[in-house]
Amino acid sequence: MDPKQVAKDALDKVADAAESVADKALAADTPEIPGAPAAAPPSLAEPTEPVDPLPPKPDQATPDTRTPTGAPASEDPRSAGQQGRWLTTSTGTRLRDTDHSLKAGERGPTLLQDHHLREKITHFDHERIPERVVHARGAGAHGYFEGYGTAASVTFAGLFAEGKRTPVFVRFSTVLGSRGSADTVRDTRGFATKFYTDEGVWDLVGNNMPVFFIQDGIKFPDIIHAGKPHPDREIPQAQSAHDTFWDFVSLHTEAQHHALWNMSDRGIPRSYRMMEGFGVHTFRLVNAAGETSLVKFHWKPRLGVHSLTWEEAQLIGGLDPDFHRRDLADAIEAGAHPEWELGIQVFEDTDDQLFEGIDLLDPTKLVPEELAPVQPIGRMVLDRNPTNFFAETEQVAFHVGHLVPGIDVTDDPLVQARLFSYVDTQLTRLGGPNFNQIPVNRTHAPVNDMLRDGFHQHAVHAGVAPYRPNSLDGGCPFTAGGDLSDEQTRAFVDAARNVAGPKVRAQPATFDDHFTQPRLFWESMSPVEQEHIIRAYSFELGKCFEQAVKERQLQALANIDPRLCAEVATALGLPAPEPTGELAVVTPSPALSQLVGGPWPGDGRVVGIVVDPDGDLADVSEVRSTVLDAGMVPLLIAPHGGTVGELAVQRTFATVRSVELDAVLVDGSPVAAPDALPARDAKAGAAPTSTLDPRVVLLLEEAHRHAKVIGAWGEGVRALTVAGVPEDAPGVVTGSAGIGVLDEVLALAGTHRAWERFMTAGQVDL
Numbered sequence: 001m002d003p004k005q006v007a008k009d010a011l012d013k014v015a016d017a018a019e020s021v022a023d024k025a026l027a028a029d030t031p032e033i034p035g036a037p038a039a040a041p042p043s044l045a046e047p048t049e050p051v052d053p054l055p056p057k058p059d060q061a062t063p064d065t066r067t068p069t070g071a072p073a074s075e076d077p078r079s080a081g082q083q084g085r086w087l088t089t090s091t092g093t094r095l096r097d098t099d100h101s102l103k104a105g106e107r108g109p110t111l112l113q114d115h116h117l118r119e120k121i122t123h124f125d126h127e128r129i130p131e132r133v134v135h136a137r138g139a140g141a142h143g144y145f146e147g148y149g150t151a152a153s154v155t156f157a158g159l160f161a162e163g164k165r166t167p168v169f170v171r172f173s174t175v176l177g178s179r180g181s182a183d184t185v186r187d188t189r190g191f192a193t194k195f196y197t198d199e200g201v202w203d204l205v206g207n208n209m210p211v212f213f214i215q216d217g218i219k220f221p222d223i224i225h226a227g228k229p230h231p232d233r234e235i236p237q238a239q240s241a242h243d244t245f246w247d248f249v250s251l252h253t254e255a256q257h258h259a260l261w262n263m264s265d266r267g268i269p270r271s272y273r274m275m276e277g278f279g280v281h282t283f284r285l286v287n288a289a290g291e292t293s294l295v296k297f298h299w300k301p302r303l304g305v306h307s308l309t310w311e312e313a314q315l316i317g318g319l320d321p322d323f324h325r326r327d328l329a330d331a332i333e334a335g336a337h338p339e340w341e342l343g344i345q346v347f348e349d350t351d352d353q354l355f356e357g358i359d360l361l362d363p364t365k366l367v368p369e370e371l372a373p374v375q376p377i378g379r380m381v382l383d384r385n386p387t388n389f390f391a392e393t394e395q396v397a398f399h400v401g402h403l404v405p406g407i408d409v410t411d412d413p414l415v416q417a418r419l420f421s422y423v424d425t426q427l428t429r430l431g432g433p434n435f436n437q438i439p440v441n442r443t444h445a446p447v448n449d450m451l452r453d454g455f456h457q458h459a460v461h462a463g464v465a466p467y468r469p470n471s472l473d474g475g476c477p478f479t480a481g482g483d484l485s486d487e488q489t490r491a492f493v494d495a496a497r498n499v500a501g502p503k504v505r506a507q508p509a510t511f512d513d514h515f516t517q518p519r520l521f522w523e524s525m526s527p528v529e530q531e532h533i534i535r536a537y538s539f540e541l542g543k544c545f546e547q548a549v550k551e552r553q554l555q556a557l558a559n560i561d562p563r564l565c566a567e568v569a570t571a572l573g574l575p576a577p578e579p580t581g582e583l584a585v586v587t588p589s590p591a592l593s594q595l596v597g598g599p600w601p602g603d604g605r606v607v608g609i610v611v612d613p614d615g616d617l618a619d620v621s622e623v624r625s626t627v628l629d630a631g632m633v634p635l636l637i638a639p640h641g642g643t644v645g646e647l648a649v650q651r652t653f654a655t656v657r658s659v660e661l662d663a664v665l666v667d668g669s670p671v672a673a674p675d676a677l678p679a680r681d682a683k684a685g686a687a688p689t690s691t692l693d694p695r696v697v698l699l700l701e702e703a704h705r706h707a708k709v710i711g712a713w714g715e716g717v718r719a720l721t722v723a724g725v726p727e728d729a730p731g732v733v734t735g736s737a738g739i740g741v742l743d744e745v746l747a748l749a750g751t752h753r754a755w756e757r758f759m760t761a762g763q764v765d766l
Contacts, residue, residue: 230242
């Protein structure tokens with residue numbers, strides 16, 4: 001029999017046995033709430049009957065099974081996972097004991113001959129690899145990109161053809177923090193997408209902000225050193241609220257635009273699913289006729305662009321530092337697959353590479369969408385979680401130089417440095433030059449690169465002539481043709497550009513304006529967003545020690561907007577300086593505000609339902625089912641765990657906090673539970689002065705303060721009164737029946753928050 005068929009039959013047998021275990025558990029009650037850690041529920045007692053490895057959860061997938069040189073391998077993705085039901089060494093030898101080392105007698109010393117101990121400990125000692133210098137904290141997901149066929153006029157890249165589906169892997173990340181830092185810190189987020197196209201791998205490695213801190217890549221070590229924790233004490237972690245960061249950006253004023261984006265709500269996104277993505281740089285596209293265009297790439301989330309409040313971000317950082325990665329994984333598991341539309345701003349490829357006076361090679365500048373509309377060219381859906389975080393999310397290696405025919409870079413001095421830096425980084429992190437052979441990095445296109453040997457070489461190269469020209473291998477490999485209209489032979493195009501000039505360390509004068517675009521961003525914000533920016537600067541600069549740093553940054557703010565400067569100066573107890581020059585006259589860009597657009601879908605939003613086990617539960621089941629049908633996640637919140645009626649409880653008053661919820665529904669007015677004791681639960685506060693559980697009071701107070709939509713019916717209306725939540729406040733819905741209230745709540749939730757409530761709190765005037 002064919003050995004490959006024997007192997008496949010064995011895999012199928014393994015999978016069938018494992019799946020039967022999972023099927024029995026899942027058939028009884030398909031989970032509606034995401035977060036189950038395994039494919040099947042565990043037994044109470046330790047299992048003793050050998051079974052084959054369980055399959056991945058339904059929401060999980062592994063990288064497409066490819067050989068190191070890009071050819072399809074086994075069609076069964078399980079071939080990359082554990083095999084067999086018995087514990088073995090790394091070479092497949094079965095083991096009978098992994099709990100006791102080999103000793104000279106029961107109380108004697110461990111023997112050096114214990115090869116299993118040595119292998120197990122040695123591998124453990126080397127499990128960790130260097131974390132990324134930046135973007136160390138990340139989360140990833142698999143999915144696909146589907147082209148619209150609308151990009152043919154500017155590029156012949158095949159992935160944009162109408163209906164063409166290309167597998168992708170996306171990694172979201174924070175920039176400054178270590179791998180163990182929190183998700184909800186104020187920081188730029190990475191948005192890196194690996195496209196496994198038929199013509200090679202294309203990596204679109206961008207951020208959730210369209211501009212960067214620096215104009216030239218030679219300054220990258222400086223901005224990162226300034227933003228990282230102070231080198232003497234290694235604090236503060238994953239944040240910019242310290243002297244070295246503000247010292248640098250106040251001296252290097254080209255950083256002011258990006259700093260302003262960071263101080264805006266964009267610096268604390270609600271979810272990776274609700275972030276815009278940007279390629280940051282201007283790229284050059286080539287069409288089938290060899291004509292070139294300059295473009296900027298934009299990812300537009302289907303759910304809209306939303307953010308946390310600063311207080312929410314701080315609370316979540318302590319309550320659930322994994323908030324963003326959990327949100328992404330749970331949404332995919334629940335079937336609320338995140339989706340973005342990819343669009344491009346297109347510019348004529350002129351000699352000066354300017355558009356409306358904006359230098360397209362300056363990565364600290366953006367082009368307002370009102371001047372150059374974003375043209376949709378495809379959409380991306382993330383529908384599968386990784387099976388193994390380390391193998392996929394941690395080992396994925398992006399590189400701006402991973403390009404495909406029809407897409408090229410420009411002379412942007414930041415991207416030019418990145419072209420070197422990314423490869424150099426992978427050599428250290430991943431142990432050698434063969435990092436593209438790691439499964440998550442493997443191309444889906446045939447590889448014949450003449451690159452040989454090196455650490456972790458997985459391919460087994462045939463032939464004797466890895467050089468060109470040769471005759472010993474029949475002349476193979478051959479270079480591809482130059483006919484760009486021939487999909488079978490066309491190759492990557494280095495777009496021809498005139499680059500002659502004097503050898504200088506300099507930059508064009510069009511890079512010199514550091515304040516017009518920050519002023520444009522500020523003027524484009526709504527009043528509530530401007531208020532949040534003022535608070536952010538006040539907090540960040542208030543954490544600085546040196547007065548000179550604060551005063552210097554206030555001068556930069558004065559050159560952006562006098563009111564912004566004055567408000568922050570008041571918070572710092574310092575005088576507001578005058579601008580050093582005439583303020584630019586700008587036309588606001590509404591597209592820069594997060595409050596524009598909508599209503600947005602509620603996919604994957606979390607709705608908390610507070611219930612009183614002793615109250616009237618008639619509406620709860622129907623409300624819960626309706627929330628599920630709307631693509632949202634209902635969490636039943638009760639005084640105790642277990643069940644309420646026939647419904648499972650997901651959160652108790654002791655375990656819930658408002659920051660994990662997008663909206664709150666209140667069905668009853670539960671009295672203080674037995675564990676509502678300050679000594680047992682700090683959220684219980686002092687002894688309750690009312691019959692309503694004090695943790696429910698805190699939940700409603702916070703939800704109201706953070707402008708979340710709140711709905712109540714029946715006895716739940718009385719709970720609002722006790723908690724001090726006005727029934728007539730914006731975004732508060734009351735009624736006699738749960739479904740009627742829910743309908744209004746779902747409609748209001750499409751705007752993310754009841755923004756008017758900030759006005760009623762006396763904060764801003766919308």
